[in-house]
Every structure is written in C-alpha cells, then in structure tokens.
Amino acid sequence: MFLLRGEVNEKGHLVFGGCDTVKLANTFGTPLYVMDEDYIRDRCRGYVRALKENGLEGMVAYASKAFLNMAMVKIVAEEGMGLDVVSGGELYTAYKAGFDLAKVFFHGNNKTPEEIAFAVEHGVGRIVIDHFAEIDMVADIARKRGKNVNVLIRVKPGVDAHTHHYIQTGKQDSKFGFGISDGQAMEAAKRIIASEHIHLAGLHCHIGSQIFELKPFGLTAEIMEDFRLALMKETGELMEEINFGGGYGIHYTDADHPLDPLEYIKEIADALKARCAEHGLALPRFIVEPGRSIVGEAGITLYTLGSIKNIPGIRTYVSVDGGMGDNPRPALYQAEYEAVVANKAKAEAVRKVTVAGRCCESGDMLIHDIALPEIEVGDILAVFSTGAYNYSMASNYNRLPVPAVVLAKDGRAELMVRRQTYDDLLHYDEMPSWLSKA
Incomplete structure (x- = not known):
C-alpha cells in the first residue's frame, strides 16, 4: 500500500x-x-500544457460534477479553464461565483426549459443538445429572447470502454446523445442546421469514466473525425470543434495504473491529426473535460x-x-x-x-x-x-x-463548505396545515 x-x-x-x-x-x-489546492492547480496546468505541447487550439473545461463549490469555480477561473456543467444548480454556482459563462458547456440528457432559459439569457458558451425535442426547445427559447445560441450535439461513437457498466456512456445503448450508426446524429445535425437562432458549432462525445487504456480514446477520435467529414459531405457544413469529454482514470488502489494527462491528450491528438490529414481537413478546435483526474x-x-x-x-x-x-x-x-x-x-x-x-x-x-x-x-x-x-x-x-x-x-x-447542522436538516421542512392544528 x-x-x-x-x-x-x-x-x-x-x-x-x-x-x-x-x-x-x-x-x-x-x-x-x-x-x-496545489495538487488541483498542478493537474489543471498539466492539461492546459498538454494541449499546447500537442499544438492544439482549444480549451480545457473542468467537469464540475466531480466536485463543485464557489471556491472551486474561482480556482478553475484563475487557471484559465472552461467549465462543464450538467444542471441549473451547477450553472448557477458558476454564475454567482462570477465565472465567464461564455466558457461554459451546458450538458444534460433532460435539461428543463427553465435551465435552458437561464443559460440562453446569461450567454452560456455552448449548450450540448442531447435529444430531438431539445432542438426545438432551445430554438424557441432563443427566438423569444432575440438571442443566437451556439450548440454542440452529443454523439455516441459506439466505443465500449473497459469500465463499470454504469459509467460507460459512449455505447449505442446509452441514455446520452445521438447514435452515429443508426443515423440519429446525422438527423439531429440536419435539424439544427435548418433551425433559426441556433448555430451548430461542433460535436461532443464522452465514452465513460475511470479509463486506463489509450486505445478507446484514439478510436473515438477517428470515429468523430470520420463523422465530421460525413457531415460536411451531407450538409456542406464543417464543424468548428470537437469536444472529447473526459474519463481519464486515477489511483484508488494499488491495482490502478493511470496515465499522465499528456499521454491521454497525445493519443487523441495523434489520431485526430492523422485522420484530418487523411481527409484533407484542418484540425477542429479541441476541447476536453477532465474532472475526476483533476480533483x-x-x-x-x-x-x-x-x-x-x-x-x-x-x-x-x-x-x-x-x-x-x-x-x-x-x-x-x-x-x-x-x-x-x-x-x-x-x-x-x-x-x-x-x-x-x-x-x-x-x-x-x-x-x-x-x-x-x-x-x-x-x-x-x-x-x-x-x-x-x-x-x-x-x-x-x-x-x-x-x-x-x-x-x-x-x-x-x-x-x-461549512458542515451542515441539524437545523440545516430542518430548514426546508414544512408542516401541512391539518397537522399543525391543536
């Protein structure tokens, strides 16, 4: 040990x-x-450095679901990173901490109209579209507010990463995103391109969590770039960016052998560069969303x-x-x-x-x-x-x-974060009127 x-x-x-x-x-x-704190900052800087060392233009966005409070938002901002949020609560925490919401990626497989309205009103950088009904919802909310919104579509690349089945998210059978093989991702892209007030800025994927192998990341990069080419041929639109999510493993026990952030990023970057060269396309803007591996x-x-x-x-x-x-x-x-x-x-x-x-x-x-x-x-x-x-x-x-x-x-x-008290536990309790009568 x-x-x-x-x-x-x-x-x-x-x-x-x-x-x-x-x-x-x-x-x-x-x-x-x-x-x-020093370890958190060191890991943030490692990812930012990995992008630069691989000649990539883009952003490292911290996946806030791993650990979030206002102090953590402040650290992320000071390290020059973006932020990945998956709920109105996470988004509101970023907002109240003074984070630049233009650097926020808003995920979620069932965002509410209220959450989307808040995101549109406050200029969230990217809303990641996860299902067909969300396309019309975002477009309608943007239209009513006179806004134009940049979106990504979450794509299921079909990669089966070797991890716990509860945290495999890139497979075809997943509650997240649109499949490539069944044509849903292409259909979603076409609907967005045809919509007003929303602009399809690129693609997003995430194949799972606590992954120690490099091969799934390289394979994902190839699949995503192939789909970017197919989209261009089908619609005439070349996606500006690809967000590859996170999923990089960490040490929990002696049995775990995680890699350095540079190795993960290099695997994705090398596969992406090779595919882009093969297709004769410029590199897309490159986004990654590490969370667990930072905190x-x-x-x-x-x-x-x-x-x-x-x-x-x-x-x-x-x-x-x-x-x-x-x-x-x-x-x-x-x-x-x-x-x-x-x-x-x-x-x-x-x-x-x-x-x-x-x-x-x-x-x-x-x-x-x-x-x-x-x-x-x-x-x-x-x-x-x-x-x-x-x-x-x-x-x-x-x-x-x-x-x-x-x-x-x-x-x-x-x-x-302060410790909750017993009074905090009772703070939201209410007594129905018929129980409070003598």
Whole structure:
C-alpha cells in the first residue's frame, strides 16, 4: 500500500496539503473532506500544457460534477479553464461565483426549459443538445429572447470502454446523445442546421469514466473525425470543434495504473491529426473535460473510528462516523479505496479489518479487508482519493449532515463548505396545515 498524496511528520501523523490531518480532524471535526489546492492547480496546468505541447487550439473545461463549490469555480477561473456543467444548480454556482459563462458547456440528457432559459439569457458558451425535442426547445427559447445560441450535439461513437457498466456512456445503448450508426446524429445535425437562432458549432462525445487504456480514446477520435467529414459531405457544413469529454482514470488502489494527462491528450491528438490529414481537413478546435483526474487524488476524507466488532472466525468490523452518506460510491459501483490510520501513519499494519459506515444499511461498507495497525476507538482514519464524486454525491440519508470541506495549502486550511447542522436538516421542512392544528 502506498501513501497517496500524503506524507508523515515527526509525530507519525499523516500530512496532507502541508497540514497535520489529526489537527484538521480536531479543528474541523469529522467526517471531513480535505482538498489539496496545489495538487488541483498542478493537474489543471498539466492539461492546459498538454494541449499546447500537442499544438492544439482549444480549451480545457473542468467537469464540475466531480466536485463543485464557489471556491472551486474561482480556482478553475484563475487557471484559465472552461467549465462543464450538467444542471441549473451547477450553472448557477458558476454564475454567482462570477465565472465567464461564455466558457461554459451546458450538458444534460433532460435539461428543463427553465435551465435552458437561464443559460440562453446569461450567454452560456455552448449548450450540448442531447435529444430531438431539445432542438426545438432551445430554438424557441432563443427566438423569444432575440438571442443566437451556439450548440454542440452529443454523439455516441459506439466505443465500449473497459469500465463499470454504469459509467460507460459512449455505447449505442446509452441514455446520452445521438447514435452515429443508426443515423440519429446525422438527423439531429440536419435539424439544427435548418433551425433559426441556433448555430451548430461542433460535436461532443464522452465514452465513460475511470479509463486506463489509450486505445478507446484514439478510436473515438477517428470515429468523430470520420463523422465530421460525413457531415460536411451531407450538409456542406464543417464543424468548428470537437469536444472529447473526459474519463481519464486515477489511483484508488494499488491495482490502478493511470496515465499522465499528456499521454491521454497525445493519443487523441495523434489520431485526430492523422485522420484530418487523411481527409484533407484542418484540425477542429479541441476541447476536453477532465474532472475526476483533476480533483480525485486531490481529496481525502477523515473519519473517527467508533465501534470495533470482532466476529470470531469471520471478520472484524470497524465502524466510522460517516459512510454511504458522504461516500456512496462503494455501494453504487463497488468502488475500492486505500486508507491509513492518520494518527498512526508509521505503524505497521498487523490486522485485517472491514471498514463499515454508520448508515442503517448492511451494504454501507467503505473498505473490505484492509490491513491496518492495532486500532482503538477515537483513531482517525484517512481514506484516499475521495476528491471526486464524494461531496458531489453526498446525501442526508438517515438525516446525517453533509460534512465540511476544507481547502489545504502550505500548511493552512480554511473552509470551502461549512458542515451542515441539524437545523440545516430542518430548514426546508414544512408542516401541512391539518397537522399543525391543536
């Protein structure tokens, strides 16, 4: 087992973002999400640099569904990147943080008229069309507001990336986008081109998440460029840009072997350049949307150990003060994680335990069969690579408050998101009139 994104100080405590994690737990309480600002910025810059080194004109747009709050929007803006949003809530967060909405790509397989109206009214850069009815909806809303809107169409390239079937999104059988092989993508493009007030700026695709292979990305680039050529022959319109989405894998356990961002971008760029040369076409504007690979390893979650329950001859359960409420991924995707006891980070691992969450569900298990030092109630457990899709997917199941998020940098740590209180849980409760009568 390796220390993902962590060091150990003279006290034997795990250090993350320059901060003693035991001190963080004592100061801010647990469960606690901790994000390393320097790592986030380094990953952002790596992607921006990868485009430049491959001679590509375009943009890196952070996929905000991985982790979003106003402070994260500020970091993305300072790094000169765009933003990928998938809901009115994510879009509104960007708007309130002062982000340039012309650099926003608005996705979603079922955007509401209200969300689209907000996007059109506030000048969102690209609305990504996902189904036929959305074409007329966007065109009508744009017409009523006297606006012209740039759109992309989401295309299913038919590539089956080797990942969990819940997060394979480029296959023909997917709720997202239009298929190429069944002619729907071509039909959608023709309808948009024939519409007023909307301009088809290009194509979008996304083949899945947590992908470690290069070949699916290169194959996708070839398919998308072939479709761009077919569109030009069929309609006379040459798409200005292709957005290749994200999906780049990260370290969760020793079994994971992710590549450097430059390798992913180079694979797409080389395949695209070769196809463009073969077709005699100029390169399109090149967009990528990394999310998990920017924030995943930038985050850890700190828990306090509670009950220790040994079942002779079977296993030992160690319960923490969080679980599927703050990290549903093990229950959803059978996701696996590594962890250390933060206050005993140098201690030898001597016993195998299963880390259980506190929710009233038998399936609330964070880590099965992990080797840890001798443990006791009150120890602090640090779970690695929780920066993506943990806070984003957190819930109030069992009426548990969502944990705080702190941003760590050079030994300093301050809140990005405050911890919910019990009063916060009641904030939106209402009492129907017939129940409130004496």
